[in-house]
Amino acid sequence: xxxxxxxxxxxxxxxxxxxxxxxxxxxxxxxxxxxxxxxxxxxxxxxxxxxxxxxxxxxxxxxxxxxxxxxxxxxxxxxxxxxxxxxxxxxxxxxxxxxxxxxxxxxxxxxxxxxxxxxxxxxxxxxxxxxxxxxxxxxxxxxxxxxxxxxxxxxxxxxxxxxxxxxxxxxxxxxxxxxxxxxxxxxxxxxxxxxxxxxxxxxxxxxxxxxxxxxxxxxxxxxxxxxxxxxxxxxxxxxxxxxxxxxxxxxxxxxxxxxxxxxxxxxxxxxxxxxxxxxxxxxxxxxxxxxxxxx
Amino acid sequence: xxxxxxxxxxxxxxxxxxxxxxxxxxxxxxxxxxxxxxxxxxxxxxxxxxxxxxxxxxxxxxxxxxxxxxxxxxxxxxxxxxxxxxxxxxxxxxxxxxxxxxxxxxxxxxxxxxxxxxxxxxxxxxxxxxxxxxxxxxxxxxxxxxxxxxxxxxxxxxxxxxxxxxxxxxxxx
Numbered sequence: 311x312x313x314x315x316x317x318x319x320x321x322x323x324x325x326x327x328x329x330x331x332x333x334x335x336x337x338x339x340x341x342x343x344x345x346x347x348x349x350x351x352x353x354x355x356x357x358x359x360x361x362x363x364x365x366x367x368x369x370x371x372x373x374x375x376x377x378x379x380x381x382x383x384x385x386x387x388x389x390x391x392x393x394x395x396x397x398x399x400x401x402x403x404x405x406x407x408x409x410x411x412x413x414x415x416x417x418x419x420x421x422x423x424x425x426x427x428x429x430x431x432x433x434x435x436x437x438x439x440x441x442x443x444x445x446x447x448x449x450x451x452x453x454x455x456x457x458x459x460x461x462x463x464x465x466x467x468x469x470x471x472x473x474x475x476x477x478x479x480x481x482x483x484x485x486x487x488x489x490x491x492x493x494x495x496x497x498x499x500x501x502x503x504x505x506x507x508x509x510x511x512x513x514x515x516x517x518x519x520x521x522x523x524x525x526x527x528x529x530x531x532x533x534x535x536x537x538x539x540x541x542x543x544x545x546x547x548x549x550x551x552x553x554x555x556x557x558x559x560x561x562x563x564x565x566x567x568x569x570x571x572x573x574x575x576x577x578x579x580x581x582x583x584x585x586x587x588x589x590x591x592x593x594x595x596x597x598x599x600x601x602x603x604x605x
Numbered sequence: 606x607x608x609x610x611x612x613x614x615x616x617x618x619x620x621x622x623x624x625x626x627x628x629x630x631x632x633x634x635x636x637x638x639x640x641x642x643x644x645x646x647x648x649x650x651x652x653x654x655x656x657x658x659x660x661x662x663x664x665x666x667x668x669x670x671x672x673x674x675x676x677x678x679x680x681x682x683x684x685x686x687x688x689x690x691x692x693x694x695x696x697x698x699x700x701x702x703x704x705x706x707x708x709x710x711x712x713x714x715x716x717x718x719x720x721x722x723x724x725x726x727x728x729x730x731x732x733x734x735x736x737x738x739x740x741x742x743x744x745x746x747x748x749x750x751x752x753x754x755x756x757x758x759x760x761x762x763x764x765x766x767x768x769x770x771x772x773x774x775x776x777x778x
Binding site: 319320323324327328330331332333334335336337338339340346348349352353355356359360362363364367368435436437511 | 623653668674675676687728
């Protein structure tokens with residue numbers, strides 16, 4: 311036996327190296343919606359490193375934009391130009407703070423409006439590096455330890471981002487609404503036309519399609535789609551997108567329309583995970599920092 | 606020591622890849638760095654060590670690339686390493702052009718293999734648009750983006766080899 315193993319060691323190595331990944335692929339390709347132990351382990355290994363790398367790069371970027379570039383220019387242009395640049399830097403910082411304030415205000419207004427939603431804030435720490443799937447999934451810096459479970463809706467102040475797809479202790483992965491595997495029950499606001507929103511995985515733009523059976527009212531471009539709540543996954547009334555094109559296509563017994571999501575997935579940095587929906591909304595916020603969230 | 610250094614380098618490059626592309630806003634042009642590492646490993650390592658490194662790096666890539674089921678990149682990396690190992694007896698890769706050409710050809714092969722594996726193993730593959738068309742459409746741009754990284758990764762791993770094994774026999778130059 312030992313002799314056999316020694317003689318065929320290379321062949322055995324090759325066999326194992328080919329079969330083990332194939333087995334993993336078979337298991338994970340067959341039921342992509344279930345999180346396996348192996349996936350949790352991999353996320354736990356890669357998540358902290360990816361989070362740290364993101365922080366380091368953001369730090370370098372901030373340092374470059376806020377200091378190093380200005381120092382280089384100041385060396386070239388002596389004292390007066392240096393002063394101008396210092397003022398410019400200060401103006402940039404003020405502008406950045408204003409932008410951040412506006413974003414936070416927008417988020418706060420959203421949370422105030424939807425007080426029935428119990429949310430947890432999260433930062434986007436990574437995006438899919440697979441070029442074939444584009445940015446259809448993102449990684450967040452919160453996970454099972456923060457009470458996050460699979461299927462929880464993820465939103466921001468512009469609307470629906472997606473749902474939690476896989477989780478580990480400290481990290482979670484989000485399936486975006488533009489992913490072809492995503493389905494959301496939607497209704498056209500003020501028109502009452504209900505249907506299902508599906509992602510398209512388009513490599514060129516973030517688009518989704520709405521499938522519906524019957525038009526109770528005529529639809530127009532720009533009509534706003536919100537979640538209907540019929541799927542018992544997404545709370546009703548969250549903006550999903552707008553009708554981009556009215557060129558209907560019939561698919562089986564359904565009609566389909568092209569939809570532009572309300573969220574720009576390329577610039578996502580902060581999102582909210584909806585942990586619970588209260589029957590009675592929480593009392594109005596007094597302190598602007600206590601934004602109705604778990605975090 | 607060498608194997609550990611290569612794994613750490615791969616881990617580091619993969620960890621930086623996603624946030625770096627995000628910061629530069631060029632996510633759609635992700636080079637397949639692990640594939641280039643697999644080629645280098647196949648050309649320079651013994652068979653057993655090469656396969657072990659390939660499986661580890663492939664699984665790491667699977668961990669970072671959420672879009673594909675786990676095992677996909679591990680399988681592609683193992684196959685790339687085995688092919689590179691077989692070719693290493695007949696093919697001598699020298700200089701930046703060689704590294705680029707080999708990376709280009711392997712990237713196209715990897716895309717085709719990903720397509721085949723997806724069709725065989727991934728349930729609902731391409732059932733809602735994308736799918737095969739997306740992989741085939743991205744195949745050439747992906748190869749063109751990966752090719753220049755052949756130079757960078759080969760050079761990096763060459764330096765790493767020189768540091769960890771004190772071996773001056775370079776694949777790259």
